Amino acid sequence: MKSTRKGSFPMTVQVSFSGDYRSLVTPETSQKINAISEAMNARTSAGAEFLGWKNWPSEIDSQLVERIQKTAEKIQQQADVLVVIGIGGSYLGAKAVLEALRQPFQVTEKVEIIFAGHLVSGAYLKNLLTYLDTKEVAVNVISKSGKTTEPAIAFRFIQDYMEKRYGQEAAERIYVTTDAEKGALLDVAKEKDYARFVVPDDIGGRYSVLTSVGLLPIAAAGHSIDHLLAGAKRAEGELATVDLEENPAIQYALVRDHLYSTGYPVEISAIFEERLKFVQEWWKQLVGESEGKQGKGIFPASVQYSTDLHSLGQYVQDGKRMLFETFLKVASVEDDITMQLAENDSDELNYLAGKTLHTVNDAVQQATAEAHLSGGVPLVTLEIPDLSEDTIGYLLYFYMISCAYSAYLLEINPFDQPGVEEYKVNMFRLLNKPGF
Structure with a gap:
């Protein structure tokens, strides 16, 4: 066929x-x-409250796209490296697009995109912070709640690094993509006056690559999000x-x-x-x-x-x-x-x-x-x-x-992931998190 x-x-x-x-x-x-x-x-249909991605390409607000592009231009002017902090759909979509568009051995991105918070490795994070010392840096932290363990750990270290290095200017170099109404990360963004983008309520992480979650890093690298x-x-x-x-x-x-x-x-x-x-x-x-x-x-x-x-x-x-x-x-x-x-x-x-x-x-x-x-x-x-x-x-x-x-x-809800929570409960118990 x-x-x-x-x-x-x-x-x-x-x-x-x-x-x-x-x-x-x-x-x-x-x-x-x-x-x-x-x-x-x-x-x-089952999980219909998360079908926002289905008509997103035709319904995306042109003003949002313009704001993403202007923010990407600002990042390009202020930084050599954009550290994108996220896990799962908060990093894989952008990473997929960036790698697919990058010719082997050709560094053509206007800003180097480096990912963090997608794994728990002290060696990775320690060496990343050392590497950043020789670069001008901006940060895009992506989390619906701000409490997902892996990116939250990375952001704690990188936020501290940015504030010690840049002082008050750090707030101009940190960009937050999170929930519009609630969450720990939103509270921090408001307190620190970080620029904010929204993770849509009706689009789950693995379907979010064409939202601000993926578009900001892709645009910062210099690729055409209009064409995407x-x-x-x-x-x-x-x-x-x-x-x-x-x-x-x-x-x-x-x-x-x-x-x-x-x-x-x-x-x-x-x-x-x-x-x-x-x-x-x-x-x-x-x-x-x-x-x-x-x-x-x-x-x-x-x-x-x-x-x-x-x-x-x-x-x-x-x-x-x-x-x-x-x-x-x-x-x-x-x-x-x-x-x-x-x-x-x-x-x-x-x-x-x-x-x-x-x-x-x-x-x-x-x-x-x-x-x-x-x-x-x-x-x-x-x-x-x-x-x-x-x-x-x-x-x-x-x-x-x-x-x-x-x-x-298969008569399955495509948009939930109940099994993902099981390891988290065990991890919290093993690390003696209060309440577990």
């Missing part, structure tokens, strides 16, 4: 598995998809149809649901361009927290080919038949290099002379697909045209809407 969206901005989905996609398009599945779509549009939002807005419009033959997000959801129900509970995202590595990491949080509940859900994993063909590739080819692969392919790349002819063909590579490495990479993809299909691994292929802001914006929205459909097909 191949689905190509019409217009100048293609998003193609190619699906190969042991069966026929058309066999999934039944009156029953059509009825399910229509019911899911109608419930989401009417805001009556334009790509997402195009996706919002094109993927609103419930036509099972035309909508690739629904097709992806249906195939995933079919494979899950026929004994494939593990999905491996496979990339062939390293720049997409953190898109995979963001996708793993999106899928893992949205679907992994009530003893249900596809387990999301990731590999980077061809690197992992020389490690995990053996298991994928010949291991237990419980997984399917989703290739995330890029049709064209900005930079490439052509294989040269060597006088002494000792490495026996002259057969590649005149071929670009993108062509070789395409052959790796096709060879891997053929091998894994022959080994009994179902394969889904998502192909995007390039690695531009427009395309990445489209891809992020594609994943979010498809994930929502996938969770609803």
Whole structure:
């Protein structure tokens, strides 16, 4: 099956598995998809109070976008480094976009973006503070409540560093993204008179990349958030149809649901361009927290080919038949290099002379697909045209809407994460937090 969206901005989905996609398009599945779509549009589906992301690209306030851009320009003027403090959706979305847009070994960002608060490591934080001594610094702390342990620890150290180094000027260099009405971080921001941006009440962390949560760091780095939002807005419009033959997000959801129900509970995202590595990491949080509940859900994993063909590739080819692969392919790349002819063909590579490495990479993809299909691994292929802001914006929205459909097909609320709290209770008890 191949689905190509019409217009100048293609998003193609190619699906190969042991069966026929058309066999999934039944009156029953059509009825399910229509019911899911109608419930989401009417805001009556499970977790509907967190569906604000669904129409966000088309409804975002232009004044908010302008304020984000002006703030990004201020950060660029005052700082060499922006430290973004957050965990989960408060950092993964921005990190995914920044890595996808960054050419290898090219430092083109107007401000270096460094993340903190996404792990608990004294060595990481201590060395970060030492590194900052040689830079001009700004900080963007992102937390709905201000009490999430990992970012709260990082902010305590970094806030202290900023105040000791910059004195009263620190307040001009710290930017807060938090709840509009309440929370410990909001109280601090008011007390210190920090510039504030809002985490929308109706958008959960893993769906928040296109809000101030992700847009401010992305804009500070110098990337076009206008183009990022334009790509997402195009996706919002094109993927609103419930036509099972035309909508690739629904097709992806249906195939995933079919494979899950026929004994494939593990999905491996496979990339062939390293720049997409953190898109995979963001996708793993999106899928893992949205679907992994009530003893249900596809387990999301990731590999980077061809690197992992020389490690995990053996298991994928010949291991237990419980997984399917989703290739995330890029049709064209900005930079490439052509294989040269060597006088002494000792490495026996002259057969590649005149071929670009993108062509070789395409052959790796096709060879891997053929091998894994022959080994009994179902394969889904998502192909995007390039690695531009427009395309990445489209891809992020594609994943979010498809994930929502996938969770609803499993009769799961895509927008809560009750299991995340379990480790926190144990951690508080082990650290003797009052009340635990």
